[in-house]
Amino acid sequence: MKPSRGKTPSSKKTPRRVINKAKDPVEVYCRLRPLGDDDASVCVTPINGTTIQLKPPEGSHQYRHGNIKETHHSFKFVFPENVSQKALFDHVSLPLVDDLLHGKNALLFMYGITGSGKTYTMTGSPTDGGILPRCLDVLFNSLGELQARKYVFKPDKNNGFDVQTEADAMLERQKRELLPSVTCRTPSTPRTPGTPRRKLADLDELANRVRVPDNTRVSNIDEDTNYAVFVSYIEIYNNFIYDLLEETPPDPINPKSLQSRNLREDSDRNMYVNSCTEVEVKNTEEAYAVFLKGQRRRRVAHTQLNTESSRSHSVFNIRLVQAPLDPIGEEVLQDKDKICVSQLSLVDLAGSERTSRTQSSGDRLREAGNINASLMTLRTCIEVLRENQTMGTNKIVPYRDSKVTHLFKNYFDGEGKVRMVVCVNPKVEDYDETTHVMRFAEVTQEVQVARPQAVRHDVGLTPGRRRANQMYKKVIEEGGSVEDLKPIISLGPPFPCLQLCDPREDTTLHTLTAFLLEREKRRHTLREELLRKQGTFRAHLMEMERDMEQLKQENAELKMKLNSRNKSTDALEKRVKHLQQQNDMMMREQQLYEHDKREMESELATKRQKIQRELQEKDRLRNALKGVASSQKDKWQRECEKRVRATQLELETKMWVKDEKLRQLKEIVCAREQAKAKKTRTNSNNSTFNRSKSPPPKPSQPPVRLKHRRSKSTGNAVWVDHKPQSTLKTDTIMQPVYPKNKKTTAAPSVKDIKGSNNYMLTHQEEDSKGEVETKIFKGDVFETRGGGRAVQFNDVEKLRQDLPPSPPSNKRNKRPADEELDSGEWTDVETRCAVGIEGKPGASQPAAVHIVPQKKLKK
Structure with missing residues (x-):
């Protein structure tokens, strides 16, 4: 895998190293897992520091076929059961961290069957850390104060980095950290499908416990370079790549809804995960917290062989970005082509297993099938590479058959150091799987990988720029003189000794030639830096000139606008004065109108009071007249009633007189009738004395028809x-x-x-x-x-x-x-x-009656 570099224009090509054709084999180490108290029989025995012996037990597949021969397998180094994490790290991983600090790439695999100790070797415990935390400790111990400020190096989303000034980095730091946007709270420990609760509890306990750091550091670090560390954490599950550091936690109900990532190839033909989250860290605690955050999301499950079996391949990438300081040692050189990116990939492969032993079903069976398929693809790629290198063939290596091999194909085809730690469980039950692991380890050791070479971009710049700048700042702060300080820019050390003691002596001439070539090289670098600065300065001057001309034009335009606005302002001021005069006149007229209005209102109020008094007087007179009229009306009414009563009395008297006369007349008539009747009866008695008796005649009376009534005298009304x-x-x-x-x-x-x-x-x-x-x-x-x-x-x-x-x-x-x-x-x-009265129902008689002439109806 080639270290990431920016491309430089043809006119200013950066000195590149000469590609070394030397290759190194893949280094494979073996670590034996300690046995428990109950484990008595073993099938793996270490012979020496590089060889182990495998003895087939009675229940193994080879023993049943009659193959009881012992086999020996050699490695780069064999770590016994009682080896410490520190010893293993110093022997295997410390050289990889050294290469990372010097711009070289490295890849470290953890390989073995389920339950062989791969995850423990990678992570360890808080008191006895594994390879990953110790790599972080050594890295940050070595960098110290050489790290650039945060956000000086910024990922460009194409597997590269951009460089920005300290001021821009400060603005971005304020935007991201000091003024964070309000976001929704997400669960601190989201649990992915298949993750047991005990695993999460162990991780929380691991994060809360005090971790014992590793104090080892790497020397000979370039002090005139600024560094930045970026970490990322991904997993390959069922041949899909997932980002374990993404902001949105995975859905525990539907794991298929997780967004998988794709592989891309950058300009240097390096493979990388697209849209993968890279976090810039400044110390081991931050990096380890990021690792624990991703570890909580990693998929593990319970199987028959391991209670916390990893069901995915995890990859923890550490990318170190370095760039030289500017000639004065103040900030990072603002040139993207000078940036060098090196990478250390720590891979914890899932364990190979046989489904007949784990008795898996459902999701566990599908996961085991994908794990075994990816490991088989890795073995196939290694075997094809070995065959191409040893036999001289040109077969196509099937990197694309698996995401694991496709992601790390640059390490095998390009350059970089590749190491593998094979973890072995010496139990007799794991003999058959251990045999396949040993065969794969032997094949892997025969693969050759190109040896990585360090690249330095600051060739020609004066060393010690950072320290000289620090001394300069210190003297300025203390108020001292800077005349005694050495110049920051120089052509290097003084000339070597030129004394020749022998005409055949070539050492002095060779030394002088090398010194002059180095000085010429430095002079050429300084001249290029001077020309670059001159070009930059000239560009700034031209830009300032253009800005000045533009400002002059803008100034002239603004003056013209100002003059036109001044004219309009004068016209507006005159108009304002004229309007002010009109306003004053209108104010005076308004005052006169207000005075007239007040006088008219006063006069109106007086007239209203006068009208009110007149109305009151009229009401009083009306009431008085109304009383007089009512009293006069009552007087006339009494007078009329008196006259009516007198008239009635007079009429009644006349009626009584008439009635009396009629009564007397009636008496007279009745007396005459009686006398006449008596006389008639006497005469009739005398004349009819002799006649037969007959009934007396009935008196003549008018016929009376009692049923006769006036027809409909009242009509049909109700x-x-x-x-x-x-x-x-x-x-x-x-x-x-x-x-x-x-x-x-x-x-x-x-x-x-x-x-x-x-x-x-x-x-x-x-x-x-x-x-x-x-x-x-x-x-x-x-x-x-x-x-x-x-x-x-x-x-x-x-x-x-x-x-x-x-x-x-x-x-x-x-x-x-x-x-x-x-x-x-x-x-x-x-x-x-006919009467004309108005009364209430139930009155015994009317209050007033108007009598009209009578008429008689005779029957």
């Missing part, structure tokens, strides 16, 4: 018949006929009157002769404004029965009417009077 209980029944035939009536004896209520058109009140009294006289008061019913009923009387009927007077003695002067009276028939007299 009448309310108010007839008191004390009313006497008379024998007169002139009775009113009312087919539709409502009879009542008490004072009628509104309910009785409601729905009626007419009202009729019967009143009886005794006249001067002792006869009963019946009066019927009739009126119309109408509705009042208040919702009640009122009666207006408009007619009076008087019913009485009189005895006709006796006929006179002189029959010659008799009139037809007198002849009728002489017949001795009674006469019914009906007197009708």
Whole structure:
């Protein structure tokens, strides 16, 4: 795998190293897992520091086929059961960290069957860390204060990095850290499908416990370079790549909804995971926290062989970005082509297993099949590579058959150091799987990988720039003189010794030649730096000139706009003055109007008071006149009633006189009739004395038809018949006929009157002769404004029965009417009077009656 470099234009090509054709084999180490107290028999025995012996047990597959021969397998180094994590790290991983600091790439595999100790070798425990935390400790111990400020190096999303100034980095740091945006809280420990709860509890305990750091550090680090560390953590599950550091936690219900990542190839033909989260860390604690965050999301499950078996391949990448300082040692050189990126990949492969032993089913069976398929692809690629290198063939290596091999194909085809730690469980039950692991380890050791070479981009720049800049700043802070300081830029050390002791001596000449070549090289570098700075300065000057011309044009335009605005301002000021004068005149007119308005309002108030007094006076006079009118009206009403009573008395007196005369006349007539009758009876007795007796003749009386009544004298209207209980029944035939009536004896209520058109009140009294006289008061019913009923009387009927007077003695002067009276028939007299009164239902008689001439009805 080639270290990531930026491309440089052809006019300014960066000195590249000469590609070394030297290759190194893949280094494979073996680590034996310690046995428990119950494990008595083993099948793996270490012979020496590089060889182990495998002895087939009785229950193994080879033993059943008669192959009981012991086999020996050699490695780069064999770590016994009691080896410490520190010893293993110093022997295997410390050289890889050294290569990382010097711009070289490295790849470290953990390979073995399930339960052989791969994860423990990689992570370890808080008190005894594994390879991964110790690599971080050594890396940050070695860098120390040489790290650049955060966000100076920024990923460009194409597996490369951009460099920005300290000011821009500070702005971005404030934007991301000091002013963080409000986001939704996400679960701190999301659990992915298949992750046991005990595993998460162990991780929380691992994070909370105090970790023992490794104090080892790498020397000979270039002090004139700034560094930055970026970490990422991915897993390959079922041949899909997932980012364990993504912000959105995975869905524990539907794991298929996780967004898988794709592999891409950058400009240097290096493979990388697209859109993978890379976190810039500044110390081991931050990097280890990032690792634990991803470890919580990693897929593990319980199987028959391991309670916490890894079901995916995990890859923890450590990328070190380094770039030289500028010639004055202040900031990172603002040149992307000078950036060098080296990478250390720590891979924890899932364990190979046989499904017959694990008795897996469902998801576990599918996971085991994918794990075994990816490991088989890795073995196939290694075997094809070995065959191509040893036999000289040119077969196509099937890297694309698996994501693991496709991701790391650059290490095998390019350059970089590749190492593998084979973890072995010496139990006899794992003999068959251990045999396949040993065969794969032997094949892997025969593969050759190109040896990595370090690259330095600051060739020609004066060493010690950082320290000289620090000294300069310190002197400035202390207020001292900077004259005694050495120049930051120099051509290197002084000339070597030029003394020649022997004409055949070539050492001095070679030394001088090398010194001059180095000085010429430095001079050429300084000249290029000077030309670059001159070009930059000239570009700045031209840009400033262009800005100046643009500012002049803008200034002229602004002056023209200012003059036009000044003119418009003067015109507006004149207009404002004119409007101010008009406003003053209008204000004075308004004041005059206000004065007139106040006077008119005062006059109006006076007139209103006067009108009010006049109205009060009129009301008083009206009330007084109303009282006088009411009193005068009452006086005239009393006077009219007095006259009516006098008239009634006079008429009653006249009627009494007439009645008395009629009575006397009647007595006279009756006496004559009696005398005449007596005389007739005497004569008849004498003349008929001898005749037979016969009944006396009946007196002649007028025929009376009692059933005869006036036909429909009351019409078809609905009448309310108010007839008191004390009313006497008379024998007169002139009775009113009312087919539709409502009879009542008490004072009628509104309910009785409601729905009626007419009202009729019967009143009886005794006249001067002792006869009963019946009066019927009739009126119309109408509705009042208040919702009640009122009666207006408009007619009076008087019913009485009189005895006709006796006929006179002189029959010659008799009139037809007198002849009728002489017949001795009674006469019914009906007197009708029209009245104009208004009263209430239930009144015994009207308050005022207007009498009209009478008429007689004779039967």
